[in-house]
Amino acid sequence: MHMSLSTLYAIGLGTLTMAAAMTLWERRFHAGRSQALTFWAGGFASLVVGCALLILRDTLPRLVGFGFANLFIIGGYVLLLAGSLPFAGLRLPRFLVGFLLALAPVWLVIGPTLPDATWHALSGLLVALCCLALALVFAKFRPAAAVRTDRLVVTVFGLHGLVYLLRVPVIPLLAWQGREAALDLAALITMFEGVLFSMAAPMALLSLAREENRVELQHASETDFLTGLDNRRAFFAKAEAMVQAPAQLVLFDLDHFKSINDRHGHETGDEVLRIFARVAKERFGADDLVARVGGEEFAALLPGAGPDDAISALNAIAWRLRREARAGTRLTQDVTFSAGLASLPAGASLTAGLNMADRLLYQAKTKGRNRIEREAASSSFAPADTETSAA
Template identity: 45%
Template sequence: MHVDLPTLYYLVVGTLLASAALTLWEAQINSARRRPLRLLAIGYTTLAVGCTIATVRDHLFGGVGAASANLVIVAGYLLVWNGLACFVGRRHLIASLALWLLMLASWLLAGPQAQTAMWMYVSAGPIALICVLAMCDALSIDPDRELRARYIVAAVMAVHALTYALRCSLLPWWVSRHGPAGLLLAGWLTMYEGVLFSVVLPMAVLRLVREEAHGELLRDSRTDYLTRLGNRRWFFEESERLMRAKHARGPLSLLAFDLDHFKQINDEYGHDTGDSVLQAFADTARTVLGEPVVLARMGGEEFVALLPGRHGEEARQIGEALVRQFAAAAAAGVCGMPLAATVSVGLAQLDQDASSLAGLLAASDRALYRAKAQGGNRLELA
């Protein structure tokens, strides 16, 4: 089916405006990503305005139409770039302004005699550059998380960059060989790709935002709200995964923790102070245990840590260091007052004390009860 260029322009305009509306809607319900989504929506709208001007560029006074359309379109791409950069906390305001002013200067220097060459070939170069930069920012979005849409966004920007790079570099040669028919074909191909860009990029960004939100919900469901450690569910999932791994048959130790006389602290100083004690223990445990470790709050004042690659003697030294440092931290002051907060620890080792996770937990609990029975503030072996 043959579609003429003006129709393709209008199709791009329509999809960009629809994408801007959907992106603004998403911004209203996603406060965490409101700023980048709004920037992207403004960028899509600006691109739509630029494409609208492009459809009537030949009728504007003094040949200013092509320059006006291109400058508006470049501004739209710069807004899209900055919108994607916002996802990673970056700003490119100075670079964007410098690039836009450079394009403005190029159009002024080109003069009326070079308007066609500027529109057909030269103006494509900066767009290709902006898309490459936007692709790099897209690949930087939460690199430690599994966000497949990030790669779709980057791929769309890469294809768009390649399209305009080819237009800038190879189109003059193509037109010299094939004449007006070759130019018309190149225009169709560019606009068809533009239609895909105006649809796929916004949908990929919205998918990215949804993936982020889903990941946050999943992470919250596995995280203790007070200490920001893993919760009971997360501990069992991670521990089972770790013990199924091929390297899990190496040294593996488990430390069970219980804060001593915690109810007394709550009764005497209040639950706010008790919460601060729990947070202080979590912070101390993170520091002392280091990585790798599966550290979680099991509930109340009970914590547990699975230490892969640590044999019993090394785990004992780490556990005893934690006992000492937590007592010292509490004595130095929690909520502005020194407290006699201590912790009891039970240590169990895989194979030596138990052969399964359930067995490790049971063995470490028995050692923990012995530590508490002996006055607490100590570590006992299973």
């Protein structure tokens, strides 16, 4: 089946129109990326206008049919690039924006006077540079570990940029050789690839925004909003896998925390919680799990650590907490905590370990608070598979 260039332009026009509409609609659901999505929607809309002018180019003055058409198309790619830069913590430099704005009228004046092959080569070079720069942005972009769609964006825009980069020497060469049939074939191939790009580009960009949003929501659901530590849900989810190796399990409770809230206000109490969370997170290792599991109750799981290591860390935390709580709040009394420390052998039941640490924490409170109660590993820690089989 023969497909004309005009038909491909019409298909591209339709897919780009849908891309602009979908991106603008998606903007409502991504507050953190609304600017990027606005630029992307504007970029696709600009490509729509450019394609429409190219379809009508034979009925329009050359300045409009070719000049403005190329300007809108190149502007569309620039907007797509501008919307992508924030993902890498960048933005379009002002001098480059000024240069492009100054170049636009020059392009409109000089462009229509150039031979078609030269015009196509120059505009293709600008498109290639925009696409390859966008691919480079996402190649350097370091998203959350769970985000993988950035690779798709790199592939889509990288291939599109390479196609247009290949056009730069090929089109003038074919024109110089007078190979009209080859030029027509090159135009069809380029436009066919353009139609594929008009479908793949919005899918890749919107998938990236959605996946990033999903990862952020998942992270928020597993993070305590006040302290930035893992919350109770995340602690249990992660700890189940970590207890397959020997570990130390600690439950903390800040002493007399209610009186701090009652006497000094919840703002001071919140600051005490943040200070404790920061001190504990900094003192424990990168492989340790620290979470806020209740109002003033925290938990820590230290894989591979021994009881003495855990006690040394807890003493250091207690000392820093007293010092930094006085420096960071209006409190005149020391902020202390009680802790229960349970040693877990490999494969121990997390529930049994938490029960033991909770009993030890209760003992620390009844013995006057501001202390650590510990108990060595014992037979009461039944491996998880043994418990399951016994049940």
